[in-house]
Amino acid sequence: MFSFRTTPLFDQPDLVLKNGRIGILCNQTAWHPETGEYLFETLAKKRVLKRIFMPEHGLFGELQDQVKLDETKEYENLRRNIPGMESVEFISLYGSTEESLEASADKLADLDALIIELQDAGSRYYTFSSTLFNLFKTLKNGEINLSVYIIDRANPAGRQVEGTMLRAGYRSFIGIEGILHRHGLTIGELAYYLYNEINAKFPLHIISYKASPGNKDLLPWSIPPSPNFPGLFTAHFYSGQCLWEGTNVSEGRGTTRPFELFGAPFLEELNSYNSEKGYAGWNDPAHPLYDPGVYIRWIKFIPVFHKYSGECCYGFQLLLNPNLQYHALAHNLRIMRFIRENCSGFGFRPGKYEAGNDKTAIELLLGDKELIDYVQGEEDWEEVREHIKVEEQKWIRKTKKLLLYQDEQLYRIKNN
Secondary structure, three states: OEEEEOOOHHHOOOOHHHHOOEEEEEOOOOEEOOOOEEHHHHHHHOOOEEEEEEOOOOOOOOOOOOOOOOHHHHOHHHHHHOOOOOOOEEEEOOOOOHHHHOOOOHHHHOOOEEEEEOOOOOEOOOHHHHHHHHHHHHHHHOOOOOEEEEEOOOOOOOOEOEOOOOOOOOOEOOEOOOOOOEOOOOHHHHHHHHHHHOOOOOOEEEEOOOOOHHHHHOOOOOOOOOOOOOOOOHHHHHHHHHHHHHEOOEOOOOOOOEOOEEEEHHHHHHHHHHHHHOOOOOOOOOOOOOOOOEEEEEEEEOOOOOOOOOOOEEEEEEEEOOOOOOOHHHHHHHHHHHHHHHOOOOOEOOOOOOOOOOOOHHHHHHOOHHHHHHHOOOOOHHHHHHHHHHHHHHHHHHHHHHOOOOOOOOEOOOOO
16 A cells, blocks of 8 residues: 655654554654654654664764664663653664665564655665665565655755666665666655565555655755765765775765765876876866866865875865756766776775675676776777666656656756
């Protein structure tokens, strides 16, 4: 059973929301300005909250990527200080393997309702979608008839789509098979898509993001969904810049602008590139890195953690041109190819994202052999650009009937 609702959560007539045993999957973005409270505070005071599930980065977004949480120790103070929280159980759904993104069936079977409120980032790499998908599969496989309510959120990356659908064999906790790099869906629509993909039967109710005063008044990036997602422009770069995680180039973690700037000590080799090649600068329209959607600024930075912590990195900051659209994935594929061909120190990360998967990090992030061949110098850009175009068109057709906001259609842009 599926329903799409246009009134706020606490205006719903469902008795299960008023006196049932409720679990929630949320983080710091589930804060409501009209009450001044987090969702878990409001439910605890109503004496209906039994269990809190948390995604990557913890309940308050306080943890860096791939850090496992000690739930009992970290949130004991909430039990002491918030009425109704005394017996609430905290469960992290994030660890270093795909299996650790799952909620066990016994932690769901004794609930009457599960409320989900998360802010997605708009790209398939973000682990929240895998957390959601695994939860749905647990409900389906265990034949648990649990009512699930999703408080929807607008996509901070907008309705623009980018990339190709993840191929079979590249699935991991950073990518669900069949989903585009930048999918353009709200988290509610993405949930509805996943629900249909596995032919689930449990009751799923999605509450429009337009129903909540807070969701209408606060921009979707007002409360960052993670510690490395600092602001307005991050979501527009993330689908391309996240690819650096599969290389030895810093994606800007450990700075105030992760995923907007990138670099490495060995990029100092590019200092003389423009003068040697006769380009007027990095934004010369004839330059291999040129893209009309952004300005490229040559920079130096020193990360305080993650790759090259304490070392001086040379690299770039991308600055959006507000007058034009920007295809982040297509641009960063070309940037990566350029750096591979012009910097002797460049390399792909040898490690794996999860145990038991023989694919490298960059292969899992790209999820498509044609894109992998391109960044490795084995494919022409014109063919890859056409391949991306066709895939984007397929995704738009595939998801058209699942859109909950028909006045906000998905769209693609020309990539250079």
